[in-house]
Amino acid sequence: MKYVIIGNSIAATACIEGIRSVNGKGGITVVSAEKYPVYGRPLISYCLLGRVKRENMGYRPSDFYQKNGAEVLYGRTAEKIDPEKKVVILDDGAEIAYDKLLVSTGSRPFVPPMQGLDGVSKKFSFMTMDDMLALEGELSADKRVLVIGAGLIGLKCVEGILARVKSVSVVDMADRILPSILDNDGAAVVQRGLEERGVEFFLSNSAEKFEGNVAYLKNGGKKIEFDILVVAVGVRPNTALVSEAGGEVNRGIVVDKGMHTSLKDVYAAGDCAEGFDSSTGSNRILALLPNAYFQGNIAGVNMAGGIALHTDAIPMNAIGFFDTHVLTAGVYEGEVIADVHDNVYKKLFIKDGCLVGFILINDFLRAGIYTSLIRGKTPLDEVDFALLEREPRLLAFSKQARKEKLAQRV
Amino acid sequence: MKRIYVNEEWCLGCHLCEYECMFANSGLDEMFKLKGRTNEFIPRIKVEGEDGNDIHFAVNCRHCTNAICVKSCIAGALSKDGEGVVRIDRDKCVGCFTCVLVCPFGAIMPAPDGKAAQKCALCTDNIMGEPNCVKHCPNNAIVFEER
Numbered sequence: 074m075k076y077v078i079i080g081n082s083i084a085a086t087a088c089i090e091g092i093r094s095v096n097g098k099g100g101i102t103v104v105s106a107e108k109y110p111v112y113g114r115p116l117i118s119y120c121l122l123g124r125v126k127r128e129n130m131g132y133r134p135s136d137f138y139q140k141n142g143a144e145v146l147y148g149r150t151a152e153k154i155d156p157e158k159k160v161v162i163l164d165d166g167a168e169i170a171y172d173k174l175l176v177s178t179g180s181r182p183f184v185p186p187m188q189g190l191d192g193v194s195k196k197f198s199f200m201t202m203d204d205m206l207a208l209e210g211e212l213s214a215d216k217r218v219l220v221i222g223a224g225l226i227g228l229k230c231v232e233g234i235l236a237r238v239k240s241v242s243v244v245d246m247a248d249r250i251l252p253s254i255l256d257n258d259g260a261a262v263v264q265r266g267l268e269e270r271g272v273e274f275f276l277s278n279s280a281e282k283f284e285g286n287v288a289y290l291k292n293g294g295k296k297i298e299f300d301i302l303v304v305a306v307g308v309r310p311n312t313a314l315v316s317e318a319g320g321e322v323n324r325g326i327v328v329d330k331g332m333h334t335s336l337k338d339v340y341a342a343g344d345c346a347e348g349f350d351s352s353t354g355s356n357r358i359l360a361l362l363p364n365a366y367f368q369g370n371i372a373g374v375n376m377a378g379g380i381a382l383h384t385d386a387i388p389m390n391a392i393g394f395f396d397t398h399v400l401t402a403g404v405y406e407g408e409v410i411a412d413v414h415d416n417v418y419k420k421l422f423i424k425d426g427c428l429v430g431f432i433l434i435n436d437f438l439r440a441g442i443y444t445s446l447i448r449g450k451t452p453l454d455e456v457d458f459a460l461l462e463r464e465p466r467l468l469a470f471s472k473q474a475r476k477e478k479l480a481q482r483v
Numbered sequence: 484m485k486r487i488y489v490n491e492e493w494c495l496g497c498h499l500c501e502y503e504c505m506f507a508n509s510g511l512d513e514m515f516k517l518k519g520r521t522n523e524f525i526p527r528i529k530v531e532g533e534d535g536n537d538i539h540f541a542v543n544c545r546h547c548t549n550a551i552c553v554k555s556c557i558a559g560a561l562s563k564d565g566e567g568v569v570r571i572d573r574d575k576c577v578g579c580f581t582c583v584l585v586c587p588f589g590a591i592m593p594a595p596d597g598k599a600a601q602k603c604a605l606c607t608d609n610i611m612g613e614p615n616c617v618k619h620c621p622n623n624a625i626v627f628e629e630r
Contacts, residue, residue: 087554111559113557113558113559115557115579116557116558116577119558119577119579124577124578124598125558125574125575125577126574129572129574129575130558130575131559132558132559133559362555362557362581363554363555363557363581363585366554366555367554370554389584389585390584391579391580391581391583391584392579393578393579393580396597398580400580400583400584402584437580437583437584438583438589438592438593439583439586439589439592440583440584440589441582441583441584441585441586441587441588441589441591442587442588442589444584444585444587445587465589466531466589467531467540467542467588467589468531468532468536468538468540472491475489475491475540476491478545478587478588479488479489479491479540479542479545479588480488480489480490480491481488481630482486482548482630483545483547483548
């Protein structure tokens, strides 16, 4: 059996582990555009922050590929999949035959057209190790940084660089920061924390044009001079290999619960894939690192002849900005139970007798107990929700459920 | 592999396991030296049930066969060793607390400095060698065995 994996990040790693977990025999070839062994992409901000050393960013031990019989083609990209001949054609013209193929090509930064952007010197994206190294090379105490985008990537970048530059300004079209994971009031708590550390925000606004390293904002006409520009507006899934091969693509590569694409023996996982989201009951891209692992692992098991399905995917995020921690999951619909005081912001969302979502800011201990209720769609009449409302605890479960959790192997 | 299992009917809620856990992972040579310093350490085991409650039990890492924390860790800091013990590599952990977000038992928590997560490794990561909480439980309300 010949396994080929396009991409070398989390889903690819999980696929290798999935293949070997069911004793899948045969060689694995990994096509890696980046010249590094797998690392956790979100660690780049923590590296700038000094929280993790460059040499500790490896997602797996250095002997990982060798131990798993995987060959990595570093610095190579796949140009084309031929699903008839079952080969992948690389940028150097080489053809690699596969029996089972995983497409885990991730996503790329989306840079919207902005007038004068070409004339900006020192502009960066913030997704990869090379992005980080390039940005880091420009950081110094006298630099003013403008970040376009107040989402997860933009603000983690802000956290990483804030102490290493003179000033940081953030512009976003949305009316709040972190719009993909927070409501207005929750976002305000996080924004306040960042403003107290000196970050300046321009929300409901956008850079209308650049003249050299000066941005002119659309609303109010303010002009912002900067030395470094970071564009973190959003990402686009890398789907072209599959669509050009005739596979079904919506926003992402369409996969079923076993991570099969519409092309025979071709699987997809991670940020490029559009899989089943159990919180909405429909397919969508859940571009989250844990989800990339879950999907990649399931793809690997199925590629090697095992059977695995991804049925309980939900959006979930744990993200911190200095001392403020934000843990979220599920959807924000239904009845709301709120506990808001000082810097604590806690909201639980209940719908159809189940916990369907939560936002926890600075009060997140044991949050996984809540998450498991969402993932498992546990009817709340099976637990003592009055106890759970105040804090997550196993005491709220029945004696039998506790026994299953704590008195036997899980 | 031997794991820690709970006999909740025998737990009085004395919290001794929490203190023994703190001591085992404190690096101190005598337990009394925790006096006045307990705020510097956070136990990796938690007794549920408030004082006066009839029900008490202790919760720590279950070392799940299919550990969702290991799969979810953004840094590769959580791993399962050859024996099946779920371990955390403090040098790799960035303190994002995705593990706290996914652990269905609430058994992973921030370390005292808040910059990394911590969890039970069955006292294989300290001088004790086997679970100090179990060793000192007066009622066998937690046991360390194969099941």
